[in-house]
Amino acid sequence: MKLIAPQDVRRIALLGAGTIGSGWAVHYLARGMTLTLYDPASDAEQRVRAFIAKAWPTMCRLGLSAGADPDAFRIAPDPIEAVRDADFVQESGPERTDLKRDLYRRVDEALPPGVVVASSTSGLPMTALQADLPGAARYVTGHPVNPPHLIPLVEVVGGSATAPEVIEWALAFYRAQGKRAIHIRKEVPGMLVNRLQVALWREAVHAVADGIASVEDVDAAVVHALGLRWALIGPHLTIHLAGGPGGMRRHLEHLGPSIEDWWQDLGAPKLEPQVNEKLIEGIEAETAGRSYDDLVAERDALLVEVLQTLKQARGAS
Amino acid sequence: MKLIAPQDVRRIALLGAGTIGSGWAVHYLARGMTLTLYDPASDAEQRVRAFIAKAWPTMCRLGLSAGADPDAFRIAPDPIEAVRDADFVQESGPERTDLKRDLYRRVDEALPPGVVVASSTSGLPMTALQADLPGAARYVTGHPVNPPHLIPLVEVVGGSATAPEVIEWALAFYRAQGKRAIHIRKEVPGMLVNRLQVALWREAVHAVADGIASVEDVDAAVVHALGLRWALIGPHLTIHLAGGPGGMRRHLEHLGPSIEDWWQDLGAPKLEPQVNEKLIEGIEAETAGRSYDDLVAERDALLVEVLQTLKQARGAS
Numbered sequence: 099m100k101l102i103a104p105q106d107v108r109r110i111a112l113l114g115a116g117t118i119g120s121g122w123a124v125h126y127l128a129r130g131m132t133l134t135l136y137d138p139a140s141d142a143e144q145r146v147r148a149f150i151a152k153a154w155p156t157m158c159r160l161g162l163s164a165g166a167d168p169d170a171f172r173i174a175p176d177p178i179e180a181v182r183d184a185d186f187v188q189e190s191g192p193e194r195t196d197l198k199r200d201l202y203r204r205v206d207e208a209l210p211p212g213v214v215v216a217s218s219t220s221g222l223p224m225t226a227l228q229a230d231l232p233g234a235a236r237y238v239t240g241h242p243v244n245p246p247h248l249i250p251l252v253e254v255v256g257g258s259a260t261a262p263e264v265i266e267w268a269l270a271f272y273r274a275q276g277k278r279a280i281h282i283r284k285e286v287p288g289m290l291v292n293r294l295q296v297a298l299w300r301e302a303v304h305a306v307a308d309g310i311a312s313v314e315d316v317d318a319a320v321v322h323a324l325g326l327r328w329a330l331i332g333p334h335l336t337i338h339l340a341g342g343p344g345g346m347r348r349h350l351e352h353l354g355p356s357i358e359d360w361w362q363d364l365g366a367p368k369l370e371p372q373v374n375e376k377l378i379e380g381i382e383a384e385t386a387g388r389s390y391d392d393l394v395a396e397r398d399a400l401l402v403e404v405l406q407t408l409k410q411a412r413g414a415s
Numbered sequence: 416m417k418l419i420a421p422q423d424v425r426r427i428a429l430l431g432a433g434t435i436g437s438g439w440a441v442h443y444l445a446r447g448m449t450l451t452l453y454d455p456a457s458d459a460e461q462r463v464r465a466f467i468a469k470a471w472p473t474m475c476r477l478g479l480s481a482g483a484d485p486d487a488f489r490i491a492p493d494p495i496e497a498v499r500d501a502d503f504v505q506e507s508g509p510e511r512t513d514l515k516r517d518l519y520r521r522v523d524e525a526l527p528p529g530v531v532v533a534s535s536t537s538g539l540p541m542t543a544l545q546a547d548l549p550g551a552a553r554y555v556t557g558h559p560v561n562p563p564h565l566i567p568l569v570e571v572v573g574g575s576a577t578a579p580e581v582i583e584w585a586l587a588f589y590r591a592q593g594k595r596a597i598h599i600r601k602e603v604p605g606m607l608v609n610r611l612q613v614a615l616w617r618e619a620v621h622a623v624a625d626g627i628a629s630v631e632d633v634d635a636a637v638v639h640a641l642g643l644r645w646a647l648i649g650p651h652l653t654i655h656l657a658g659g660p661g662g663m664r665r666h667l668e669h670l671g672p673s674i675e676d677w678w679q680d681l682g683a684p685k686l687e688p689q690v691n692e693k694l695i696e697g698i699e700a701e702t703a704g705r706s707y708d709d710l711v712a713e714r715d716a717l718l719v720e721v722l723q724t725l726k727q728a729r730g731a732s
Contacts, residue, residue, distance in 0.1 A: 243640040249639070249640050249643060249644075250639040250640070251635065251636060251639040251640035253636070278635055278639040280628060280632035280635050280636055281628065281629075281632060282627060282628055282632075283626055283627060283628060284625070284626060284627050286625075286627055286680075287676075287677060287680050288677055288680075289627075290622055290627060290628050290632070290633065290636045291636050291640050291641060292677070293618055293622070293627075293677070293680075293681065294615060294618050294619065294622075294633075294636060294637065294641055295641060295650075295653075296674060296677045296678060296681070297614055297615055297617065297618035297681050298611060298614055298615045298641075298645075298650050299650045299651075299653075299654060299674075300614065300678050300681070301610055301611050301614035302611065302649075302650040302651060305607055305610065305611075306651075308601070308603075309600055309601060310599060310600060310601050310603055310606075310607060310610075311597060311598065311599055311600060311607050312598075313651045315597035315598060315599075315607070316607065316611075316649060316650065316651060317648070317649025317650065317651050317652050318568065318595055318597050318649065319568060319570070319597055319607045319608050319611060319649070320611065320645050320649040320650055321645065321646065321647065321648065321649050322566070322567040322568040322595040323560040323566050323567070323568035323608050324608060324611060324612060324615075324645065325642060325644075325645030325646040325647070325649070326566060326646050326718060326721060326722070327566075327642075327714075327718070328615075328637050328638065328641065328642030328645055328646070329638065329642040329643050329645070329646040329721060330638065330642070330714050330717045330718060330721070331634070331638065331710075331714050332619075332633060332634025332635065332636070332637040332638050332642070333612075333615050333616045333619040333633065333634065333637055334616075334619060334623075334630045334633060334634050334694065334697065334698055334701070335634050335698065335701065335702070335710070336612070336616075337616060338698045338702065338710075339707065339710060339711055339714070342707070343706075343707040343708075345698065345707065346694055346695050346698045347691075347695050350686060350691045350694065350695070354686040354691070355686075357613060357616075357686065358685065358686055359604075360604060360605055360609070360610070360613045361613060361617050361683070363603075363604050363605075363610075364610065364613070364614050364617070366678070368675065369667060369671040369672075369674065369675055374664075374667045374671070377651065377663055377667065378663050378664050378667070380651065381651055381652065381655045381662065381663045384651070384652065385652070385655065389660075390656065390659065390660040390662065391660075393648075393652070393655075393656060394656055397644075397647050397648050397656070399728065400647045400725065400728050400729070401643060401644070401647060403724050403725075403727075403728045404643060404646060404647070404721055404724055404725070405643070406724075407720050407721055407723075407724040408717065408720075408721070410720075411716065411717050411720045412717070
């Protein structure tokens with residue numbers, strides 16, 4: 099299969115312009131791309147414009163690529179028109195297999211040769227989405243983490259019919275677009291990010307259910323200790339450094355058996371009414387009447403500061 | 416029991432001046448405290464001075480309290496002499512029950528009235544450490560996260576003989592010292608921070624053992640996505656906000672059953688030779704020959720920048 103060179107992509111089609119699609123729009127515009135958007139909602143254009151206008155100052159602060167233009171997009175009346183001139187397609191439609199399959203069937207024949215289609219799906223296996231498509235080999239999952247214009251990670255997963263070179267292409271393309279793309283080698287529920295997230299949350303729920311600590315104190319343990327480190331080094335490198343200069347090998351030799359004992363002692367809570375009430379009461383105590391919008395705005399403002407700091411510090415090191 | 420007011424503490428005795436004790440020394444000196452240190456090692460004073468000299472510029476950058484003086488400490492020839500005039504004692508000796516019990520027996524009678532002794536132990540239950548001491552009620556665990564002068568969190572846990580007011584006192588004292596102190600209400604293995612850490616690592620190991628992703632890609636998933644959020648909001652608040660304006664309650668109602676299914680699907684790896692080799696090879700690929708000292712120095716430099724950024728951003732919000 100002859101694919102366009104990843105670094106030569108200039109025109110991107112976005113299918114679906116909800117929260118994820120709009121986030122992608124902001125990201126690609128900041129990278130200097132030209133976009134064509136399709137979304138069946140009648141107010142899609144208005145929502146996308148408002149989303150871009152709100153996010154653009156943040157992108158200016160984080161740094162724009164040459165030629166970045168917040169207006170470099172047009173709305174297409176149908177998906178076929180959207181993909182016709184595209185070098186790459188990012189699909190962010192509703193999380194329903196039937197709707198995504200319908201959409202793919204409509205665009206498949208209209209796709210220019212050598213163009214890859216990536217799905218933002220967080221939970222539907224690509225093997226099911228691409229089944230029976232003549233162009234199946236060109237479809238791959240490229241799952242961003244919300245919000246796509248701020249969080250660098252993208253999970254790339256192939257379905258059973260995805261060509262290996264399409265997976266390689268997607269990894270190279272996202273990296274060329276400033277993303278940190280990782281390869282998920284198996285279609286497992288939750289891919290990697292969501293599996294790790296629910297693994298931590300399980301023990302966080304257990305701590306509350308078992309009376310070890312309050313909801314607020316569990317969150318504090320992450321924000322004021324673990325999360326500070328995990329923003330800088332991952333769980334494996336943490337273990338490698340915790341072992342001292344002997345690293346991972348020494349750590350596994352000396353502490354492997356006791357870590358296995360700890361694993362045995364971890365909780366397996368059930369989300370039953372009594373536990374749920376503890377979680378709800380706990381989060382109400384922690385958030386103390388603050389609104390959803392207020393909490394999200396604070397988180398995103400802090401996130402931009404941390405991203406900017408890490409970018410400068412890593413660039414300098 | 417009549418205890419000194421937490422905010423009136425000025426003189427602190429540190430028993431044990433290894434990595435953790437030295438970190439505490441830096442922290443308390445930066446808060447303007449006067450210290451007396453005891454450590455049986457013959458080169459303890461030299462090591463502590465070197466540690467303080469190296470860390471002090473960082474503390475200056477993060478902000479010193481009034482009266483902070485890197486030389487405001489003296490070395491005591493024995494533990495009794497160290498605690499004699501103290502308002503508070505932080506013990507950071509070796510992680511051995513017999514050694515800590517011996518030390519406590521030696522100082523117990525010499526402790527001024529109303530003085531609390533906190534142990535930095537990460538794994539030994541206070542109930543065992545304080546057993547049979549006449550002053551048992553005044554002993555409590557105050558477990559920092561390494562390095563204690565940078566990571567804000569302290570886990571406070573009482574043993575069965577710890578007076579409830581001593582637990583309250585320790586929480587108030589650490590908060591007065593600029594720490595984020597949380598109350599661990601049960602003596603469970605790993606308290607909270609280490610339980611959460613090994614819970615995440617278990618799934619991180621499973622991902623490698625099961626061939627879902629490489630060691631490097633697992634670390635990237637945390638550093639470039641999850642950790643960025645966890646440095647800002649904890650796992651419970653993450654779920655609360657992921658549910659949209661309906662928050663935790665709505666999330667549990669709508670997604671509780673599917674989260675329980677995901678929990679069922681999480682891995683339970685064994686640290687057997689084949690898995691260990693994958694982890695060791697993976698971390699070698701990720702670190703690409705970089706030394707322990709180099710990696711730690713980079714992590715700590717980034718940590719200071721992130722701490723400073725969050726302090727300024729939170730102070731401003």
